Amino acid sequence: MNRPEKFPSEPLQIFETRLLADPARVVLRPFHLGWQAQNAPSERAVRLVKDIAALTEERAAAEYERVLRDFKERHWQTENIFAERFEEVARNLGLDRAAYSVTRQNLIGSYFCHEYTFAAAALMNPSIVPHPDQSGMHNGAVRFIMSLRAVGEGHISSIVFREGIVERDGSFTLWPQASFATAIEPDDQSDCHHDGSVFVHRQPESTLSNSVIFPITEQQRNGLEDLRLVRFNHGTARKPDYEWLGTYTAYSGSSIRSELLRTRDFRNFELAPIRGRAGRNKGMALFPRKVDGRYAMIGRQDGKNLFLLTSDTIDSWDEEGALLMEPKYPWEFIQIGNCGSPILTDHGWLLFTHGVGAMRKYALGCALLDKDDPSRVLARSVEPVLTAENADRGGYVPNVIYTCGAQKVGDRLLIPYGISDSAVGFATCTIDALIASME
16 A cells, blocks of 8 residues: 655645656567568568578477577467467468468567567656446545556657556555556557547456557557546436546657547547547647536647637537636746646636746646636646656656646545656645645
């Protein structure tokens, strides 16, 4: 059980717990030799298969045993993954499967795989929501799912998860995870659907805490960045109908686009583009229910200020929106943005924000929006509620405190937050204390 141990200032209490970037955590991924180029097999891929086919059966078996000694215990269902990879290679290169023994097929599959350390460079920008399974919870405890942005080789961002339980006093427990992980896979081998969406699924035997969502489409090629999860209620308070939604940035390496993750069980997911002018911007966060009959979102449409956006459909945002907040205090003079979906409290909508000040220092703040009319700002932070200090200032990107969401439990909040893009920390506070700290 993690309990707060540092008390730098009210209203936040800081936990000693840190989640760190870890090069030891690996996943087995496809290794491409470019056969998709111009829809024709590459010479390198064809030559590689010919070289493996030229081995005697005895030598092929010995080489495969060597691969298994090196990698079988480092991954989940390693041989099945090799077999699946061979099937993909065979389809792309037009191989006659009958010409290869099972051992040689798996050996070929292994040559077209590689280990990838998906969180070797950075771990940051967490988001947190109630778990779909709340069975067995008592005394106000909440089982949660936390998403994180993991950065690996080539600065490629992926989405990883941790599960846990938070108690009413803000203390929490994280479920364990293995040293290896499994990649969440497309439902089929076809390209994305006509609207640009893709459907993916988690391996049935793999836990969510050991699963990774990697980029799939060309638009996502260089990363899935800063997922902001929310449990969205399509129903009513008395008869809820929950779907877990998350906005994130798909980065191609040259352009960005906001996209939407949708799931009801965290086993099957849809990744779909957000259409409309607002979809060309970063940092969008959905309200957890409709507001005045429309979907509502907080976004930064001009790179500096916060806007309130509304739409009749959840995947198309074409209206310019209304200006909600401008930088007001020195710690946010460069720009402000949201830090996750608004949280409904008795006082109104609680919105965590980030501000960027001198020396591009990112700090965490908050604002309170009117419950019935969220275009009205009732209060906001004069000073940051959390900022990078001492050892927390150093990291992959220094001087950054950033979150993509907090979890309400009773009258408290659990706030996971990124520390200089190199670690994830945790804080807790009462909602009343946080609101009392605002102007």
